[in-house]
Amino acid sequence: MRTRVVRFAEWTRPVPPVTREIASALPEDDEGRPPVLFVPGYGHAAWAFAEHWLGRAAARGYPAHALSLRGTGGSGASPVTGLRAYAHDVVQVAAALPRRAVLVGHGAGALVVQHALARYPARAAVLAAPVVDGWPALGAALRANPLGTLPALAGGRLRLSRRQLFGPDLPEEQAAAYVSRVERMPARAQWQLVLHRAAEPAVGHPPVLVLGSPDDRVVPRSSLDRTASRYGGAPLLFPGMGHDLMLDARWEEPIDALLDWLDKETAL
Secondary structure, eight states: OOOOOOOOHHHOOOOOOOOOOOEEOOOSSTTTOOOEEEEEOOOOTTTHHHHHHHOOOOOOTOOOOEEEETSSSSSSSSSSHHOOOOOOHHHHHTTSSOOEEEEEEEEEHHHHHHHHTTTTSSSSEEEEEEEOOOOHHHHHHHOOOOOHHHHHTOOOOOOOOOOHHTTSSSSSHHHHHHHHHHHOOHHHHHHHTTTOOOOOOOOTOOEEEEEEOOOOOOHHHHHHHHHHHHSOOOEEEEETTOSSTTSSSSTTTHHHHHHHHHHTTTOO
């Protein structure tokens, strides 16, 4: 497949600008390492990475940034939402960084990153617990949390449970605090998790790492395998963790593995 050069919708229906919330953690000396841009899944915002992963990445020498998608966190609301608008925001933020960035998408943010990669020549990409195969994810959500999932089928709010997001080791009080911060997403954005066009090929074919948990109650193991196989590899797995790898009790393990991989893939 060839990368599209002209996209008719970009000319006839441009994405309106919004203010964008960006959380950052910078090392004292990045030694030329590429910046890392974290993209949260639906309902989450930059805070989900600012909690642990931004600081960890900066401590390892990587300039680290996290974006709140439009309408979430401190980013401005917009009448236009969905994959095209979200991917546009990611590309705009990445293009403003001083060097070609590594894009890291979590959950539905991985789907956004896939679409952004068709428009931005990333240095590398990481898809963490990626929600890119909508129907399997919907089936898993219905089995794990039917009461929180069924309203979304009629345009209502998708409510993710503590059991879906976290493993058993995270203290209940901390889990409840995180769950309370998960925001409602527009119905259009929710439906696009299931009904969306496949992403176009990535510009420049950057290396892509897929990581997740075999115990994730949002993303089935089979989906992790399929996604990783599209990029010629196998998923890096963290048993015992839930969907929110960046907030769960053993959050250090996936981010350290991610950064170890980046050290090798982006070595100068």
